[in-house]
Amino acid sequence: MTCTPSPIQATSPGRPLSVAAVPSPVADLQENCRKCRKCVAACRVLDQNGTPGDIARSYDSSPVTVRRLAYSCSLCNLCQQICPYDLAPSEMFLNLRQEAVSLGENHLRPHRRLLNYEWFGSNAIFRHLHLPVDCETIFYPGCALTGARPEETLKLYRLLQTVEPTIGIMLDCCNKPSHDLGRQQFFQKRFSARMQTLAKRNIRRIVTGCPSCLQAFSILPHKFTITTAYSMLAGNVTLNPARFSGLTCSVHDPCSIRFAGTIHADVRSICKALGLKLTEMVHNRENTFCCGEGGGVGFIDRKLSTEWNRKRVIEAEDQLLVTYCAGCTSQLRNHGNVHHLVDLLFADESNDKPIARTVTSLQSWRNRLMVKIRLMAARKKLQ
Structure with a gap:
């Protein structure tokens, strides 16, 4: 059976962080921030440093200091969601990061581990592209999901094949870390090369397993339709409504797709199809909290990262917490009862409750290599 999931256009996971704005985001906030302080009440960075307008106005006298401050923003866009005047402080902070990189300011030294993770993620050792005959859609699971849930990644791919038999798969890094750190030229170069590779092979649709990948694919314009694996599955596969009957859960929506209401609904549809009863936290969907990993x-x-994390954990209380981002799953592990959606989709039938899991960095790399080897072996059998 072939389906056409709800498309997510190139700018649609909800007003994603853009490359530039006219006028500049700094000038926009200098002129238009009304100091209502609604965003300040929700964000510790702003609480400690003043309104977005105050920060923007201090740029003229202390640009280096303000550019350094930009790296304290999680880029979660909660400020934009809250702002009654439709301003985007997180866009200003992203723009300042890009400016810092272009000027050669050395603010990225603390992020070397993250950039190394990204570099290894794009290495040929882990990359893989498999396109069946007549393939027009690829599954792009992303680094984190493949590393944290290798068996579930393969099972998710097989489940997607029941919906669209000719779907292919691409293992690669989306390079969103570079984008978020302000390495815009590097991100654009890698993004363009990836899009050209897929366009030459007549791919028309990209199905992501990772919300951050979805956002990364939605930053720059292209001709592909972007959606998530969960939107592709919702309403198109039969699930067991008795699987987790009697269990109650809350859904943590990743801040990277804060404004993607269709995806929020699709994930909840899958949870209900598995028999779960949903209770919403106060900060859900477009009002979600960052897990602490953002930016x-x-x-x-x-301390800032931990504070975002603590806010979410406290609000979740002791109930089962379901998310659909591998990064959020790892970041919120101190909750003790957090699960990725794929944990529920492919849970062992012998267990009436999903089992929480974490992996080490070494295990993550090993898992990603194992997924590539398994896919190559399966491809060889078909030849």
Whole structure:
């Protein structure tokens, strides 16, 4: 059976962080921030440093200091969601990061581990592209999901094949870390090369397993339709409504797709199809909290990252917490009862509750290599 999931256009995971704005984001906030302080009440960075307008106005006298401050923002866009005047402080902070990189300012030293992760993720050792005959759609699971849930990644691919038998798969890094750290030229170069590779092979649709990959694919214009594996599955596969009957859960929506309401609904549809009863936290969907991983903040200010994390964990209380981002799953592991959606989709039938899991960095690399080897072996059998 072939389906056509709800498309996510090139700018649609909800007003994603753009490359530039006219006028500049700094000038926009200098002129238009009304100091209502609604965003300040929700964000510790702003609470400690003033309104977005105050920060923007201090740029004229202390540009280096303000550019350094930009790396304390999680780029989660909660400020934009809250702002009654439709301003985007996170866009200003992203723009300042790009400016810092272009000027050669050395603010990225603390992020070397993250950039190394990205570099290895794009290495040929882990990359893989498999396109069946007549393939027009590829599954792009992303680094984190493949590393954290290798068996579930393969099972998810097979489940997607029941919906669209000719779907292919691409293992690669989306390079969103570079984008978020302000390495715009590097990101654009890698993004363009990836898009050209897929266009030459007549791919028309990209199905991601990772919300951050979805956002990365939605930053620059292209001709592909982008959706998630969960939107592709919702309503198109039969699930067991008795599987987790009697269990109650809350869904943590990743901040990277804060404004993607269709995806929020599709994930909840799958949870209900598995028999789960949903209770919504106060901060859900477009009002979700960042898990603490956003923007690479934890590499320069662990306290800020931990505070975002604690906010989410406290609000979730002791109930089962379901998310559909491998990064969020790892970041929220201190909750003790957090699960990726694929944990529920492919849970062992012998267990009436999903089992929480974490992996080490070494295990993650080993898992990614194992997924590539398994895919290559399966391809060889078909030849």
